[in-house]
Amino acid sequence: MALWGARFKKELNSKVNDFNSSIKFDSKFYKEDIEGSIAHVTMLGKQEIIEKESSQSIKKELKKIKEEIESGSLIIDETAEDIHMFIETELTKRLGDIGKKLHTARSRNDQVTLDLKLYLRNQIDILIEKLNCLIKAFCKKADKNLDVVMPGYTHMQRAQPITFAHHLMAYTEMFLRDISRLKDTRKRMNVLPLGSCALAGTTYNIDRYLVKELLDFDEVTQNSLDGVSDRDYCLELASDISMIMMHLSRISEEIILWSSWEFKFIELDDAFSTGSSIMPQKKNPDITELIRGKTGRVYGDLIGLLNLMKGLPLAYNKDMQEDKEAIFDAVETAKICIDTFIPMLETMKINKNNMRESANKGFINATDCSDYLVKKGMPFRDAYKVVGELVSYCIDNGKVLETLSIEEYKNANELFEEDIYKEISLENCIEKRKVVGGPAPSTVKKHIEDIMKNM
Numbered sequence: 001m002a003l004w005g006a007r008f009k010k011e012l013n014s015k016v017n018d019f020n021s022s023i024k025f026d027s028k029f030y031k032e033d034i035e036g037s038i039a040h041v042t043m044l045g046k047q048e049i050i051e052k053e054s055s056q057s058i059k060k061e062l063k064k065i066k067e068e069i070e071s072g073s074l075i076i077d078e079t080a081e082d083i084h085m086f087i088e089t090e091l092t093k094r095l096g097d098i099g100k101k102l103h104t105a106r107s108r109n110d111q112v113t114l115d116l117k118l119y120l121r122n123q124i125d126i127l128i129e130k131l132n133c134l135i136k137a138f139c140k141k142a143d144k145n146l147d148v149v150m151p152g153y154t155h156m157q158r159a160q161p162i163t164f165a166h167h168l169m170a171y172t173e174m175f176l177r178d179i180s181r182l183k184d185t186r187k188r189m190n191v192l193p194l195g196s197c198a199l200a201g202t203t204y205n206i207d208r209y210l211v212k213e214l215l216d217f218d219e220v221t222q223n224s225l226d227g228v229s230d231r232d233y234c235l236e237l238a239s240d241i242s243m244i245m246m247h248l249s250r251i252s253e254e255i256i257l258w259s260s261w262e263f264k265f266i267e268l269d270d271a272f273s274t275g276s277s278i279m280p281q282k283k284n285p286d287i288t289e290l291i292r293g294k295t296g297r298v299y300g301d302l303i304g305l306l307n308l309m310k311g312l313p314l315a316y317n318k319d320m321q322e323d324k325e326a327i328f329d330a331v332e333t334a335k336i337c338i339d340t341f342i343p344m345l346e347t348m349k350i351n352k353n354n355m356r357e358s359a360n361k362g363f364i365n366a367t368d369c370s371d372y373l374v375k376k377g378m379p380f381r382d383a384y385k386v387v388g389e390l391v392s393y394c395i396d397n398g399k400v401l402e403t404l405s406i407e408e409y410k411n412a413n414e415l416f417e418e419d420i421y422k423e424i425s426l427e428n429c430i431e432k433r434k435v436v437g438g439p440a441p442s443t444v445k446k447h448i449e450d451i452m453k454n455m
């Protein structure tokens with residue numbers, strides 16, 4: 001009979017038992033469940049709600065249960081309703097009446113959200129650590145490619161010259177924002193719900209502030225209905241993770257393009273690409289495609305959670321048991337994607353010559369050519385027109401700005417002189433962009449150093 005079976009005359013139908021059970025996914029937080037119970041029972045003893053000796057014995061036995069699960073000598077029963085019931089049942093099997101005292105002044109409703117918060121707060125720390133490693137990997141790769149000229153794009157059209165390092169460092173900014181979002185989420189999440197009990201608190205003289213201290217929370221929840229029914233923290237985390245995945249998916253998409261025969265900007269290491277079962281020549285960027293695909297799945301987790309919560313009246317409803325698979329899936333997906341992405345990035349080869357070659361072809365120094373005329377006194381709009389016509393002339397005559405003769409320049413405008421060639425050399429165009437955030441190698445180098453200093 002279930003622990004709640006007293007008012008029932010029949011055992012639960014076995015199909016319903018399977019349907020109702022969450023142990024297959026919530027056994028993940030057995031450690032947090034035990035940690036929470038130890039804090040709770042310590043408080044019950046201290047407040048003399050149960051005898052000190054009972055509190056001590058329960059604590060001791062809970063620790064033993066944890067060790068036994070960890071060593072594999074205690075197997076979690078897959079037919080139990082959930083991890084909370086399993087551990088309490090196990091404790092009671094061992095301690096008899098004393099074990100039955102653990103659940104005084106507590107409900108599974110405040111217990112489950114406590115466990116989930118403890119578990120997810122730890123997962124946030126792991127995610128931050130992984131993102132730090134990812135950022136470091138980007139910085140290292142960028143540092144080796146400070147002078148590698150590549151075309152920067154808008155609308156997927158070659159736009160202005162940048163460096164590969166500058167392009168990579170754009171992603172470190174995104175991942176730093178992701179870390180900052182995770183920290184915010186952790187802060188808002190770190191409020192103790194235990195003591196809300198089923199929905200209406202308790203008449204026992206519990207000390208919620210002691211439990212808060214024991215479990216390292218910053219605050220205690222101020223409304224018991226909200227305490228048990230709030231899942232904002234799952235939604236926030238799923239949203240943070242969706243953004244992490246979106247960032248990973250954007251760089252993945254770029255790597256897919258760059259590794260195509262059309263671009264050939266990079267080559268993935270053999271250990272991080274796959275072949276085709278029929279086309280012998282193929283080398284496919286499967287990892288990046290999977291990251292792009294998994295991003296959609298994580299968005300699904302977020303949307304699922306939003307839909308899960310939108311119609312729920314206060315307080316706890318069993319629908320909320322569905323929160324776990326979604327948020328666990330999001331967390332695990334992000335972790336494995338980051339773990340796989342890092343060594344793939346580290347081993348990726350850069351085809352400098354192809355990048356340089358592409359940069360040569362797209363008139364990406366046309367803005368610099370106009371700026372040259374502006375510096376000689378021409379208003380920008382007029383300069384823009386002169387260079388626009390020059391580009392059109394080049395296209396008609398199979399030339400680029402670098403290969404025009406000085407006579408051709410002079411024909412376009414008298415202000416052009418020999419120094420135009422230096423002015424429009426791509427290296428020089430990049431070098432001159434020393435503005436904060438710009439692609440000049442010295443600027444990017446400083447950006448890398450600033451980030452690495454804080455790692």
Ligand code: ARG
Nearest residue numbers: 022082108109112316320321
């Ligand atoms: N397994 C449940 C969940 O994950 C625990 C809470 C059950 N509470 C209840 N009143 N049935 O949400």
